Amino acid sequence: MKQKYKPLFEPFTFQSGVTIPNRITVAPMTHYSSNEDGTISDWEISYIIPRSKEMGMVITACANVTPNGKAFPGQPAIHDDSHIPGLRRLAETIQSQGAKAIVQIHHGGLECPPELVPDEDVVSPSGAEENGSQTARALTEQEVEHIVKAFGDATRRAIEAGFDGVEIHGANGYLIQQFYSPKTNQRTDRWGGSAEKRLAFPLAVVDAAKKAIAEHAKAPFVLGYRLSPEEPETPGLTMTETFMLVDALAEKNLDYLHISLMDVHSKARRGADVTRTRMDLLNERVGQKVPLIAVGSIYTADEALAVIESGIPLVALGRVILIDPEWAVKIKESREQDIEKVIKASDKEKYRLPDPLWEMIKNTRGWVPFEE
Numbered sequence: 001m002k003q004k005y006k007p008l009f010e011p012f013t014f015q016s017g018v019t020i021p022n023r024i025t026v027a028p029m030t031h032y033s034s035n036e037d038g039t040i041s042d043w044e045i046s047y048i049i050p051r052s053k054e055m056g057m058v059i060t061a062c063a064n065v066t067p068n069g070k071a072f073p074g075q076p077a078i079h080d081d082s083h084i085p086g087l088r089r090l091a092e093t094i095q096s097q098g099a100k101a102i103v104q105i106h107h108g109g110l111e112c113p114p115e116l117v118p119d120e121d122v123v124s125p126s127g128a129e130e131n132g133s134q135t136a137r138a139l140t141e142q143e144v145e146h147i148v149k150a151f152g153d154a155t156r157r158a159i160e161a162g163f164d165g166v167e168i169h170g171a172n173g174y175l176i177q178q179f180y181s182p183k184t185n186q187r188t189d190r191w192g193g194s195a196e197k198r199l200a201f202p203l204a205v206v207d208a209a210k211k212a213i214a215e216h217a218k219a220p221f222v223l224g225y226r227l228s229p230e231e232p233e234t235p236g237l238t239m240t241e242t243f244m245l246v247d248a249l250a251e252k253n254l255d256y257l258h259i260s261l262m263d264v265h266s267k268a269r270r271g272a273d274v275t276r277t278r279m280d281l282l283n284e285r286v287g288q289k290v291p292l293i294a295v296g297s298i299y300t301a302d303e304a305l306a307v308i309e310s311g312i313p314l315v316a317l318g319r320v321i322l323i324d325p326e327w328a329v330k331i332k333e334s335r336e337q338d339i340e341k342v343i344k345a346s347d348k349e350k351y352r353l354p355d356p357l358w359e360m361i362k363n364t365r366g367w368v369p370f371e372e
């Protein structure tokens with residue numbers, strides 16, 4: 001390995017006591033290829049093996065914590081103890097390559113397609129309508145409490161399955177973000193209203209996960225939280241509200257905050273200094289209290305190194321790991337110039353991508369670079 005890339009391969013110890021071997025994380029990526037009942041498939045195992053090599057940590061595709069939280073066909077599930085054996089196989093596979101295994105826990109809320117949830121009963125904080133017909137129903141208070149508990153139960157299952165940690169999926173417009181956003185939460189009970197009250201659900205989910213860890217983990221266990229800093233619409237989350245969220249999360253002794261961005265260098269849109277990047281602003285705000293993971297269009301070794309050198313301790317890689325599973329291996333072997341930048345249709349077998357993910361990549365050309 002070239003000397004200059006050494007900072008990427010230094011170990012990092014979280015506040016929980018878990019040490020990861022280096023600073024590089026596989027970002028959570030949905031692959032549409034779990035079995036129909038949400039159990040882990042052979043496809044996922046084959047896909048994750050090459051992508052776990054020389055990685056510090058691998059975060060799995062988001063796994064739904066209740067049946068009515070399923071947002072994707074072929075989504076892995078973590079809502080029943082029957083899912084534990086498959087999840088154990090997944091965790092052990094990742095760990096066998098030397099990386100720590102983190103499962104992302106999720107509820108899709110409003111974003112769940114009706115055909116994927118029981119009785120087509122899509123739920124969200126306040127319900128939703130489109131063209132005069134109802135597309136989601138508002139959760140009752142009791143149901144909200146049930147989902148909070150489901151995040152705790154999912155954490156317990158992750159522990160029993162042998163994962164090293166869980167990441168709470170509070171990003172990308174799914175249920176947890178829907179509760180925090182003024183766009184999707186108009187509740188007037190204790191789960192909605194002011195920004196402080198809209199914070200109640202995300203923080204209750206964190207507390208439920210922490211309780212499960214305190215009760216069930218026999219060894220240090222990572223608890224991370226992923227968030228999206230801003231929403232484009234008004235009303236919608238601004239940087240001001242995101243500062244409130246990260247301030248509150250920073251008091252929870254989390255192991256990390258994962259800032260979900262498509263471009264790590266994107267600048268604040270509103271509610272903060274718009275000449276500065278969101279990552280700089282968030283790192284300045286809470287970086288001393290809780291380590292951040294940066295993600296978004298980081299493709300080369302130099303781009304990853306620049307993030308670490310800017311004072312953010314951890315980087316996550318998404319699409320480039322679909323394109324080149326050997327990303328970290330190549331840097332380790334001083335072959336970083338060989339890192340690939342586009343998926344080639346002619347080399348399909350080489351990528352070990354599950355067919356449904358391959359099709360998605362092929363059909364949404366441009367999102368993940370693809371060449372016939």
Ligand SMILES: Cc1cc2nc3c(=O)[nH]c(=O)nc-3n(C[C@H](O)[C@H](O)[C@H](O)COP(=O)(O)O)c2cc1C
Binds near residue numbers: 028
């Ligand atoms: C195929 C695919 C599936 C994804 N699934 C998830 C997911 O399950 N959970 C999540 O938080 N983000 C998901 N993302 C977002 C990525 O984790 C990442 O934040 C995003 O792709 C930007 O990073 P990149 O530029 O390195 O790809 C997904 C992205 C892709 C390309």
